[in-house]
Amino acid sequence: MSNRKGDLVYYDLIIVAASPATDIWLGDDNGHLVQKEIGILETSLLPGDYTVEFGLGATLYPIHPVKSNRYTQAELAAGLTCSRPVLKLSPE
Numbered sequence: 001m002s003n004r005k006g007d008l009v010y011y012d013l014i015i016v017a018a019s020p021a022t023d024i025w026l027g028d029d030n031g032h033l034v035q036k037e038i039g040i041l042e043t044s045l046l047p048g049d050y051t052v053e054f055g056l057g058a059t060l061y062p063i064h065p066v067k068s069n070r071y072t073q074a075e076l077a078a079g080l081t082c083s084r085p086v087l088k089l090s091p092e
Contacts, residue, residue: 003039007091009046010045010046010066011044011066012042012044012068012069013042013063013065013068014041014042014070015052015072015073015076016040016052016071016072017038017040017054018072019039020024020039020040022038023036023037023054023056024032024037024039024040024052024053024054025052025054025057026050026063027050027052027054027085028049028050028085029048029050032087046078047058047064047065048065049062049064050062050063050065051063051082051085054073059077060081060082060083060084061079061081062080062081062082062091063092074085
């Protein structure tokens, strides 16, 4: 379900790893870490382009929230993969 905060719309996201001991890394399209959890990741995101990996340095899977959703590691592994975004830093 989406939540309105001002003019921004957030979508609930749940990602469940195959093992409760697996690290789940969620990053944005600028290469920044958004959130890390173990076993289950639960968060709210703005629409955009994100990546998910199960274990640091593992295969990356793209996520593009346009609604609230729940994914399993098996569902993401059966879909598309993507390359690691190049970290973009703003000038000082």
